[in-house]
Amino acid sequence: MLGNMTKILGQMQQLQEQLKKLTVEATAGDGTVKIIMNAQQNVLAVRFDPDKAGNIGPEALGQMIIEAFNEAQAASKAKAREEVTKVTGLNLSSLPGLF
Structure with missing residues (x-):
């Protein structure tokens, strides 16, 4: 049993x-x-296209950051679920809030 837990x-x-x-x-x-994020939901980079961002007000730019973050977070969680399923063989998508 202990060997299995160690594994x-x-x-x-x-x-x-x-x-x-x-x-x-x-x-x-x-x-x-x-926004670039890893599968642990850590933001690795936030990048702006200077040609496009220069003409946008701060509120609109802030909203775009929120949208990109939320999209990246959802994709990151999906990627994490996929990897956990590969390793464990368990489908964790039915457990809300876990990923």
């Missing part, structure tokens, strides 16, 4: 490392804002 903990540690490396990108405002 599971090792797999979970490997999974955490994999999730750090997997990235998703989301854009808003027709490419004005781009």
